[in-house]
Amino acid sequence: MKPRTWIILLVVLAVAALAGLALGPVSLAPGTVWHALFGDGDANAVAIVRVLRLPRIALGVVIGAGLGMSGAALQATLRNPLAEPYLLGVSGGAAVGAVIAVALHFTSLAVLPIAAFAGAAFAVTLVLLVARAAGARGDPRVLLMAGVVVGAFANAAVMVLLAGAPAETVRGALWWMMGSLSDATWQGTRWVAVYVIAGGALLLALSREIELLALGEDPAAALGVDVERATRRVYLAASLVAAVTVAGAGLVGFVGLVVPSIVRALGARSVRSVMLGAAIAGGALVVAADVVARTARAPAELPLGAVTALIGVPFFLSRLRRMT
Amino acid sequence: MIKFDDVVLRYPRAARAAVNGVSLVAPRGAITAIVGPNGSGKSTLVRALLGRIAPERGGVSLDDVRLETLTRREAARRVALVPQREEPAFPLVVRDFIGLGRYAFGGVWSGETPADRAAIEHASNRAGVSEFLQRRTTDLSGGEWQRVRIARALAQGGDALVLDEPTAFLDVAHEMGVFELLDTLAREGRAVLLVSHQLNLVARFATRIALLHNGALAAFGSPAEVMRGDLLEKVYEWPLVVSRDPAVGAPVLVPLRHRAPRSTQ
Amino acid sequence: MSRALVLISLITVVTGACESKPERRESKVALDDLGDAILNSPASRIVSLSPVTTEMLFALGAGPRVVGRTHWDLYPEAAKAVQDLGNGMEPNVEAILGVHPDLVVLYASPSNRAAAVQLIKTGIATLAIRDDHLADFRRTLMLLARAIGDTITGRTIADSVERTLHAVQSMARPARPPTVFWHVWDKPIMTIGAGSYMNELVEIAGAKNIFGDLPEPSPQVTLEEIVRRNPDFILVGPATVQALRESPLWQSVPAVKAGHLLVVDTLLVARPGVRLGEAAKSLRALILKDTVR
Numbered sequence: 001m002k003p004r005t006w007i008i009l010l011v012v013l014a015v016a017a018l019a020g021l022a023l024g025p026v027s028l029a030p031g032t033v034w035h036a037l038f039g040d041g042d043a044n045a046v047a048i049v050r051v052l053r054l055p056r057i058a059l060g061v062v063i064g065a066g067l068g069m070s071g072a073a074l075q076a077t078l079r080n081p082l083a084e085p086y087l088l089g090v091s092g093g094a095a096v097g098a099v100i101a102v103a104l105h106f107t108s109l110a111v112l113p114i115a116a117f118a119g120a121a122f123a124v125t126l127v128l129l130v131a132r133a134a135g136a137r138g139d140p141r142v143l144l145m146a147g148v149v150v151g152a153f154a155n156a157a158v159m160v161l162l163a164g165a166p167a168e169t170v171r172g173a174l175w176w177m178m179g180s181l182s183d184a185t186w187q188g189t190r191w192v193a194v195y196v197i198a199g200g201a202l203l204l205a206l207s208r209e210i211e212l213l214a215l216g217e218d219p220a221a222a223l224g225v226d227v228e229r230a231t232r233r234v235y236l237a238a239s240l241v242a243a244v245t246v247a248g249a250g251l252v253g254f255v256g257l258v259v260p261s262i263v264r265a266l267g268a269r270s271v272r273s274v275m276l277g278a279a280i281a282g283g284a285l286v287v288a289a290d291v292v293a294r295t296a297r298a299p300a301e302l303p304l305g306a307v308t309a310l311i312g313v314p315f316f317l318s319r320l321r322r323m324t
Numbered sequence: 325m326i327k328f329d330d331v332v333l334r335y336p337r338a339a340r341a342a343v344n345g346v347s348l349v350a351p352r353g354a355i356t357a358i359v360g361p362n363g364s365g366k367s368t369l370v371r372a373l374l375g376r377i378a379p380e381r382g383g384v385s386l387d388d389v390r391l392e393t394l395t396r397r398e399a400a401r402r403v404a405l406v407p408q409r410e411e412p413a414f415p416l417v418v419r420d421f422i423g424l425g426r427y428a429f430g431g432v433w434s435g436e437t438p439a440d441r442a443a444i445e446h447a448s449n450r451a452g453v454s455e456f457l458q459r460r461t462t463d464l465s466g467g468e469w470q471r472v473r474i475a476r477a478l479a480q481g482g483d484a485l486v487l488d489e490p491t492a493f494l495d496v497a498h499e500m501g502v503f504e505l506l507d508t509l510a511r512e513g514r515a516v517l518l519v520s521h522q523l524n525l526v527a528r529f530a531t532r533i534a535l536l537h538n539g540a541l542a543a544f545g546s547p548a549e550v551m552r553g554d555l556l557e558k559v560y561e562w563p564l565v566v567s568r569d570p571a572v573g574a575p576v577l578v579p580l581r582h583r584a585p586r587s588t589q
Numbered sequence: 590m591s592r593a594l595v596l597i598s599l600i601t602v603v604t605g606a607c608e609s610k611p612e613r614r615e616s617k618v619a620l621d622d623l624g625d626a627i628l629n630s631p632a633s634r635i636v637s638l639s640p641v642t643t644e645m646l647f648a649l650g651a652g653p654r655v656v657g658r659t660h661w662d663l664y665p666e667a668a669k670a671v672q673d674l675g676n677g678m679e680p681n682v683e684a685i686l687g688v689h690p691d692l693v694v695l696y697a698s699p700s701n702r703a704a705a706v707q708l709i710k711t712g713i714a715t716l717a718i719r720d721d722h723l724a725d726f727r728r729t730l731m732l733l734a735r736a737i738g739d740t741i742t743g744r745t746i747a748d749s750v751e752r753t754l755h756a757v758q759s760m761a762r763p764a765r766p767p768t769v770f771w772h773v774w775d776k777p778i779m780t781i782g783a784g785s786y787m788n789e790l791v792e793i794a795g796a797k798n799i800f801g802d803l804p805e806p807s808p809q810v811t812l813e814e815i816v817r818r819n820p821d822f823i824l825v826g827p828a829t830v831q832a833l834r835e836s837p838l839w840q841s842v843p844a845v846k847a848g849h850l851l852v853v854d855t856l857l858v859a860r861p862g863v864r865l866g867e868a869a870k871s872l873r874a875l876i877l878k879d880t881v882r
Contacts, residue, residue, distance in 0.1 A: 048816050166661075216407070218407035223424060225427065
């Protein structure tokens with residue numbers, strides 16, 4: 001990708017972040033926002049900007065970056081431009097974990113993310129085990145199928161759990177499943193950031209292998225890649241990054257699916273530049289979507305996942321056009 | 325250089341072994357060809373070289389080093405394999421594509437070294453693809469694509485080159501081009517091992533031919549020894565004649581219209 | 590055990606347009622989508638599918654006639670002995686039929702319409718009520734009183750409750766009423782708006798709901814907006830108060846930071862039942878720290 005395009009991407013991210021600070025359900029003058037950033041001025045404005053909006057933007061950038069990188073890595077490794085970070089059971093498993101936590105009335109802030117992550121991690125492990133039992137040696141199709149199987153089971157479990165649950169539980173579970181940055185705290189964001197950065201670094205370290213896996217299993221093996229080991233590492237790293245983002249903000253769909261395509265369309269060629277570009281673009285997209293989620297129907301808040309889902313429509317339309 | 329030593333290869337849960345005790349050698353400086361009907365075990369031998377199927381008995385070795393003692397990277401540095409089919413998920417620039425052949429030499433974070441650059445340039449020249457290094461892989465014709473893949477294999481720098489059906493889908497001109505390139509590469513000292521359906525071209529260019537039949541070697545020798553009408557008829561289960569091409573002096577296989585075979589022996 | 594000869598239900602329609610002017614006559618009731626309603630004889634086996642109506646029936650002395658309740662109807666104590674029939678919303682019609690009622694009282698909501706129709710088809714009288722506003726209280730109580738054939742007790746109770754409410758309302762109010770935010774639900778943050786009787790209770794108690802300008806009964810709001818509107822007090826249920834105290838995000842609300850969290854007895858105020866008077870008194874005591882004589 002040309003240096004100019006990189007700069008444009010970074011500028012877009014910066015603009016999105018600024019919009020996230022300046023815009024929201026409560027309208028604040030730019031001057032007020034600026035002063036509030038440094039702790040000066042109206043105490044309420046300071047609280048809104050520094051305690052509520054700033055960690056939200058930070059979390060949004062981290063979530064978007066994680067989803068973008070995870071999507072880029074999986075699309076290349078699975079040789080499928082429609083692959084996305086939740087593919088290997090992440091969303092289903094996380095939903096089960098979250099619903100169980102909500103149903104058991106855990107009100108502590110920390111329990112829900114941990115339960116979601118645990119559910120996702122369990123589901124990913126299950127997918128890999130199912131694929132191994134089916135005899136596949138990293139065959140993408142078997143893995144995809146295993147992901148579908150585990151996902152279907154998880155969906156059924158969620159429905160069963162919600163069927164007998166009281167209205168509040170259903171509402172709470174649905175709200176979580178639609179994704180939201182509204183619980184962003186500095187402490188929580190720090191944790192998510194640490195794991196996303198670690199996972200992202202792992203994916204970047206695997207970028208040469210991913211580049212070769214994108215050619216196919218036989219060519220990759222011929223060129224010196226230990227196909228089974230490399231694909232397993234990519235799946236684990238990408239899925240765990242996705243699971244961490246789910247723990248931080250619920251299910252935010254379409255970001256991991258759409259952003260790598262956008263970055264490729266902008267000219268990124270190597271897997272490494274696609275992943276890095278997807279990290280930046282993903283962060284910008286999530287922050288921008290969050291601004292829309294907060295302002296479109298103030299004082300109510302739209303779920304973040306609902307806004308990102310809207311992106312899916314033009315994306316798939318354009319792919320359809322390109323196919324015909 | 326590449327040696328299959330009484331190799332038995334069996335797919336999981338298969339009743340019959342796909343390759344049942346095959347021994348052959350592909351030495352340096354020559355083209356060795358593996359031929360045989362569909363399902364005779366040719367591709368399975370290639371898979372064994374890729375490390376994707378482990379021998380039940382016997383072994384594969386490169387320069388007398390057993391394949392299972394080498395990591396994939398080490399193996400890739402010694403033998404370059406061009407698989408039958410390849411469809412990259414995303415378009416690549418030809419130069420970058422060829423550069424992927426240097427994977428086995430680099431570390432995790434390393435970029436392109438001068439040695440890499442030299443190898444890529446050398447390989448591109450040998451394969452005759454230097455003119456379209458900046459084109460995209462999706463814009464290449466069948467023949468160009470094949471040469472680019474051979475260039476990538478050459479960039480791997482090893483002494484052995486294995487190709488699985490390198491001329492499928494190529495027209496006569498491109499087919500000849502590839503075989504002549506392989507011939508030159510062999511003469512330069514490489515061990516070239518290829519699997520092919522193209523019996524006639526194989527007969528002209530290969531030094532030795534291994535004829536596989538139901539997972540076993542039906543014959544392994546010079547074209548004159550292997551290209552015999554009765555043998556080929558039995559293996560391919562089709563009536564044919566082998567005559568001599570006056571222009572090049574090599575055996576030519578001519579399949580006949582179906583009727584009862586000439587000899588019943 | 591007798592079934593009403595004329596089957597019909599009176600369902601007051603849920604949507605706001607029809608809600609604007611409910612007719613409050615005791616002999617004839619408001620028209621609904623399914624037709625006019627006349628109850629011929631007092632019901633003797635009643636299924637009550639709402640905690641409010643269960644409470645009211647017991648207060649009216651008709652406890653012995655209640656043969657089925659929802660899972661959530663736990664007041665008064667005696668109600669616990671009544672058979673639990675599951676959900677009040679989208680109720681299990683089979684389970685209801687199993688206790689052979691002659692009257693089924695349900696909450697008037699679109700999700701209950703199908704069940705009401707099914708019950709009517711089988712010949713059971715149904716009574717669907719809305720209880721979102723304080724004004725609905727008297728009407729609901731009187732409808733139930735009519736159904737059991739004891740309007741005198743109904744009037745007595747209604748008058749008593751309204752007297753208490755009036756008494757609380759007449760108490761001295763400060764020049765600037767204290768502002769409150771009522772935290773009803775956490776994810777997403779939901780509170781009470783003008784469409785809920787709880788809002789009316791807050792006003793009767795002498796305080797002001799910061800989101801009283803929103804028309805819905807339970808609007809969803811953002812933390813930012815709460816910070817901006819800066820309530821004096823936060824009303825919160827006992828299960829959630831600790832989480833609110835510990836949340837770094839809620840610290841941005843000055844009332845939380847200053848510790849002005851008031852724990853509401855949710856069992857008392859969550860239902861617009863016969864204890865509305867007590868609910869108003871408790872809110873007044875909680876927020877303004879004084880009690881009615």
